[in-house]
Amino acid sequence: MDQHQKARSYLSESILFLIFRGIIVGLLAGFVVSSFRLLIQVVYEKVLHLYELAHEQSIYLALILGLYALIALIVGKLLLSEPQIKGSGIPQVEAELKGFMHLNWWSVLWKKFVAGLLAISSGMLLGREGPSIQLGAMVGKGVATKFGLASFGEKTLIASGSAAGIAAAFGAPIAGLLFVVEEVYHHFSRTVWITTLTASLTADLVSKQFFGMAPVLDFASHLARLPLEAYWLYLIMGLVFGFLAFGYEKVVLVVGDCYQKLGKILHIQPAYFSIVALIAIMPLTYFLPILSGGGHEVIVTLPKLNLSFWVLLMWLVIRFVYCMISYGSGVPGGIFLPILSLGALSGAAFGALAVQLGLIDNSMFSIFIIAGMSAYFGAVSKAPLTAIVLVCEMVGNLSQLMPLAFVTLVSYTVMDLLKGAPVYEAMLEKMFANKEVDVSEKLMLLQWPVSDKIAGKQVRELELPRQILITNQVVNGKNEVVSGSSVLYLGNTIDIIIRESDRHLAEKYLL
Incomplete structure (x- = not known):
């Protein structure tokens, strides 16, 4: 049987076989990613406790510094042994699906898990979601290998595992499917969507066994609606966020080059750049722990703090700088949640300014936080449908679907007019710049x-x-x-x- 006949045989398989494989990928990816998410949460709380003790006895700062040195050493060793665990992992998954790269699924899986756990739980401003996508994709590739599937079936399970990773990390199964279509796989066929949706839903069910039924960002169950005559604020917000997203992409693509220059000055190997980021975050985590980490805490706390526009703007600048310091070091960690946190802070600042100017009532403040997340992520990733549905699923509220869609469309349009590229595709292009792409005959x-x-x-x-x-x-x-x-x-x-x-x-x- 030739390659085409095998492919047609796979694509014409019973829907029950596609669902069965999706369930297997979803169960395994859901367990791996949920365990990853839970361990990050537990270890990060221990790290924050050390900082609390450091306020009472300064000797704990030395202990933290020693812990960070150990983390930098272990993560560096893992990066040297498996370079493709670097960063979020999403560009590597896209490269695998395009045939530019063939990852060793087991090596990437366990090393990304360990290195990502250490880096993200240390307090660096990194997200778990990008690594979760790569972990899910490697689970999918592992399942395809065990089933003995050819390239066409393997790619489908890799894409399905990616969606399962998002579902388990965010509690957002539909957004997982949309992300695969918009950002990872770029097409929508019966084989892909059935397997991917099944894996995504299964992984979400597994994550709910770990974390319960509450939405990931459980702060917006009741949101006041903005009156229709005030929708011009969404228009202005979308315009501003389009420019902010464009600026984010420009900086995130060059910050790694800055580390390369710094590494030459300090005589540090790229694999050990994390020590610079870890030392840099110590004063932030010591004085403003709410701004450290991936960004979950700052997002859910914003509606309760009643901060002024200037304080929120300062927090936004601080998190932006530290996000770049953390991600630029090249450690295994993502920008998914950090992007959402920057969007939330930007939206909060915009909403606070509108409240101070008397343009909206204070009860409408929270809607600008979730609108900011959707607009910012939708523009940076150039995956607007994913952004809209993702934020709705994360906050467990669909009532604001129209304003989210409106502001996200505007910000996406601005980003497109500025010729901004989807950030993960831009990272993929940069990854292979001036490098020979492996020509696969498969x-x-x-x-x-x-x-x-x-x-x-x-x-x-x-x-x-x-x-x-x-x-x-x-x-x-x-x-x-x-x-x-x-x-x-x-x-x-x-x-x-x-x-x-x-x-x-x-x-x-x-x-």
């Missing part, structure tokens, strides 16, 4: 919908490069073999055979 099958770009054309009119072979068109559930004279119709799906490393060509010519 074939993969893609099942993509016929897009507006190619609809109504004959196959021969597409002038496709020789690396792309369209073999079938699915019409009303039936497979039709494609020839040069075949017309492609909007709404149908096509089967594409291509080398893994040439997947970007299919995106360029067909999407």
Whole structure:
């Protein structure tokens, strides 16, 4: 049986097989990511307790410094042995799906777990969600390996594991599915969405066994609505957040270069840059512990603090600087939750200013926090649907779907007009800048919908490069073999055979 026949066999499998594999991936990824999330929470609380003791006896500061040195040493050793656990891990997952990289799933899984746990729970301003996505993806790859699936099935389970990682980390299964479609896999076929949704829902159920039924950000069950005549505030907010997101992306892409220059001055290997970030966060965690860590605490506490615009602006600047210091060090940790925390602080500052100017009532303040999260993340990631649904699922409230969609659309539009790229794709491009991309001879099958770009054309009119072979068109559930004279119709799906490393060509010519 050739590669195409194997692929068609996989894609035509019973829905029960797809659901079964999704459940397996969801159960395993849900357990791994939930354990990761729980251990981070427990260890971080212990670290904060050490800082509390340091206020009473300064000797504990020396103990903390020694602990940080040990963390830097262990994380550095793990990074040297497995460089692909660096950072959030999302660009690596995208590279795997594009065929640019082939990760050792077991090596990445356990080393990312250990190094991510140590780095994130130390108090650095890093998120657990990016690592959770990579952990879930590696679980998916491991399951595919155990099932003996070929490339086409393996990619589906990697994508499903990514969604399961988000679901377990955020308690947001639908956002997990949307993130895979918008940011990771970039297409939506029956095989992908069934397996991914099943894995995402299963992982969410597992996480609820660990953390209960309450939303991750349980502070917005009752939100006052902004009157329609005040919606112009959302317009201004979206415009401002588009520029803020553009600035964030520019800085986050160059902060690693700054570390490289600093490392040469201090004679520190890149794998051990974390010691700089760990020492830098000590005064922050000592004097303002609420601003340390991934950002969960500062988000849920903001509605209760009644802070002025200037204090919130100061907090925003502090967290922005420390987010860059933490992520730029290259340790295993993400920007997902830190982005949301910056959005929450920006939204809180905007809302506080509106309250002080008498433009809104104080009861409407909280809506600007969740709108800020959606607008900021939607623009930075250029995944607006994911951002909207993610924030709604995290706060457990769909009543503000319209204002979130409005402000996110505006910020996304500004980001797009400024030519800002999706941050994870920009990171992926930077990762392979001036490097040889591995050319994989392995074939993969893609099942993509016929897009507006190619609809109504004959196959021969597409002038496709020789690396792309369209073999079938699915019409009303039936497979039709494609020839040069075949017309492609909007709404149908096509089967594409291509080398893994040439997947970007299919995106360029067909999407």
